[in-house]
Amino acid sequence: MKGRIISPGKAQGEAIVTTEPIGFYGGIDAKTxxxxxxxxxxxxxxxxxxxxxxxxxxxxxxxxxxIYGLKKNNVAPAGIIxxxxxxxxxxGVILAGIPCIDxxxxxxxxxxxxxxxxxxxxxxxxx
Amino acid sequence: MYLTKEEExxxxxxxxxxxxxxxxxxxxxxxxYGADKxxxxxxxxxxGVSYKSVGDPGTEFLEDMASKDAKVKVLTYLNPAGMxxxxxxxxxxxxxxxxxxLRIMDAFKKMGIVVTSTCTPYLAGNLPRFREHIAWSESxxxxxxxxxxxxxxxxxxxxxxxxxxxxxVTPNYGLHLWEKRQxxxxxxxxxxxxxxxxxxxxxxxxxxxxxxxxxxxxxxKYANTDQLKALGAAMAASGAVALYHVEDLxxxxxxxxxxxxxxxxxxxxxxxxxxxxxxxxxxxxIVIFGCPHASLREISALANKLDGKKLKKPVWICxxxxxxxxxxxMGYNEIITKAGGSIVADTCMVxxxxxxxxxxxxxxxxxxxxxxxxxxxxxxVCFANIDDLVEAQL
Numbered sequence: 001m002k003g004r005i006i007s008p009g010k011a012q013g014e015a016i017v018t019t020e021p022i023g024f025y026g027g028i029d030a031k032t033x034x035x036x037x038x039x040x041x042x043x044x045x046x047x048x049x050x051x052x053x054x055x056x057x058x059x060x061x062x063x064x065x066x067i068y069g070l071k072k073n074n075v076a077p078a079g080i081i082x083x084x085x086x087x088x089x090x091x092g093v094i095l096a097g098i099p100c101i102d103x104x105x106x107x108x109x110x111x112x113x114x115x116x117x118x119x120x121x122x123x124x125x126x127x
Numbered sequence: 128m129y130l131t132k133e134e135e136x137x138x139x140x141x142x143x144x145x146x147x148x149x150x151x152x153x154x155x156x157x158x159x160y161g162a163d164k165x166x167x168x169x170x171x172x173x174x175g176v177s178y179k180s181v182g183d184p185g186t187e188f189l190e191d192m193a194s195k196d197a198k199v200k201v202l203t204y205l206n207p208a209g210m211x212x213x214x215x216x217x218x219x220x221x222x223x224x225x226x227x228x229l230r231i232m233d234a235f236k237k238m239g240i241v242v243t244s245t246c247t248p249y250l251a252g253n254l255p256r257f258r259e260h261i262a263w264s265e266s267x268x269x270x271x272x273x274x275x276x277x278x279x280x281x282x283x284x285x286x287x288x289x290x291x292x293x294x295x296v297t298p299n300y301g302l303h304l305w306e307k308r309q310x311x312x313x314x315x316x317x318x319x320x321x322x323x324x325x326x327x328x329x330x331x332x333x334x335x336x337x338x339x340x341x342x343x344x345x346x347x348k349y350a351n352t353d354q355l356k357a358l359g360a361a362m363a364a365s366g367a368v369a370l371y372h373v374e375d376l377x378x379x380x381x382x383x384x385x386x387x388x389x390x391x392x393x394x395x396x397x398x399x400x401x402x403x404x405x406x407x408x409x410x411x412x413i414v415i416f417g418c419p420h421a422s423l424r425e426i427s428a429l430a431n432k433l434d435g436k437k438l439k440k441p442v443w444i445c446x447x448x449x450x451x452x453x454x455x456x457m458g459y460n461e462i463i464t465k466a467g468g469s470i471v472a473d474t475c476m477v478x479x480x481x482x483x484x485x486x487x488x489x490x491x492x493x494x495x496x497x498x499x500x501x502x503x504x505x506x507x508v509c510f511a512n513i514d515d516l517v518e519a520q521l
Contacts (some may be wrong), residue, residue: 006159021338021367026503030182038407038501056339058367060499061264062206064284072184078307086339087156087301095156106477107371118513 001123009099011079015113016041016050023059024066033075051115052077057089067092079117128157129164145197149290157298168301170202172248174264175285176228176305177209177478178192193234200295203240203249206265212473245447245472247420267419270359273370277378279303282369310343313388318395322512326354327494328401330361339367345374360419362495378453405497408507411490414516415476417445430459432517438467440520445475490516
């Protein structure tokens with residue numbers, strides 16, 4: 001699948017997929033990489049070293065710092081795939097240097113799929 | 128994207144490494160979102176101020192920038208900090224937290240940023256005009272300035288707003304463009320909205336429904352700026368709504384294209400269900416008003432309700448330092464303090480470490496606070512109107 005490059009780089013890993021938007025601030029713990037938003041389909045799951053797949057960001061604009069913090073604390077996802085990346089997530093991944101692509105039909109990706117993300121070429125492969 | 132000669136120089140590092148790094152971020156965002164050029168901004172509002180939200184990585188990032196003599200080019204305000212910057216000791220904020228928070232404030236001040244920490248800059252001396260381009264990041268303030276004032280800003284991330292402040296420009300895309308400010312869904316409201324919490328519940332419900340769309344509301348007969356503030360804040364928290372229009376009430380509502388929109392309805396039933404959904408707790412340990420930061424009118428309303436009363440459990444109302452000053456002059460502070468409550472400035476319940484201060488259940492009248500408190504402060508929530516919340520603490 002071809003998409004738009006948000007933040008360049010390459011990553012491989014297991015997909016962790018949700019159809020719900022993610023608000024990083026108050027949604028994911030920057031120290032542990034665990035989803036903490038109550039009632040979120042991914043609540044209690046760890047995003048570290050995964051390819052995190054979600055439709056779009058939501059909520060607080062402080063989310064960019066949470067993404068940057070995840071990276072600095074070595075608990076960040078290896079890559080991010082969105083349907084539509086908004087500025088909060090875009091700023092976070094650019095600053096943190098996490099490969100990210102959007103405009104991808106994320107319904108085709110299933111939880112646990114092995115993903116190769118090439119955000120130099122804007123390509124997503126399901127192995 | 129078209130860049131001026133001066134901008135090219137900045138990108139090539141001729142104006143120093145800080146500006147290069149920050150301008151690169153803006154150019155990257157501009158390229159992603161199809162901006163044709165950079166546009167000057169009238170003011171900036173930076174989120175990512177509380178030590179609780181930025182943590183050590185954010186603190187070091189900011190200190191690094193400040194140490195390299197980064198200076199803002201336009202009027203720049205800050206989002207709430209993690210504590211009352213003057214009365215933190217009396218209010219019981221932890222000492223080590225305070226130390227780190229003050230480091231962050233120092234870094235911002237060094238960069239020339241006004242260290243008034245508020246999510247309602249428009250009530251505290253940073254008021255944009257209609258159609259002015261700005262780069263704000265606090266999600267409720269973005270919603271208010273776009274929707275109620277008609278200024279133009281995207282939802283900036285903390286660092287991209289800081290970049291705009293240091294460079295004085297922002298990429299021209301998204302909500303800076305008239306064609307992107309058109310509504311994408313029509314919301315018909317059929318319910319009496321009395322309390323500010325009713326607007327919070329409506330906003331929470333609609334934010335969940337519409338996610339990042341631009342709603343056009345009809346059927347809201349009256350709303351003052353406090354109520355619009357509550358509505359927008361909740362929609363920005365439960366969804367990613369950065370702009371909404373309200374028939375007859377907001378400045379662009381008459382100007383936008385309303386034909387052929389998808390329609391949804393919301394009535395009493397949905398509002399009542401939202402109240403139920405947001406109520407996860409039984410009895411509040413503490414009640415906190417002022418999310419977003421209270422206006423003088425909201426503080427005066429609370430003072431009226433507390434006049435001559437004695438609280439059994441704490442009640443806070445959070446606001447900006449400027450509004451607190453006015454509340455002191457009017458004697459509201461004295462009334463609230465005598466009853467056992469506190470006017471807390473510079474911070475709010477969402478970004479302060481209340482879970483470490485012994486509170487487990489928090490009462491709020493804000494849809495935004497009700498959205499964040501369970502995840503970020505590990506609180507059970509009592510969501511109710513101001514009358515019921517005050518009653519619960521007497």
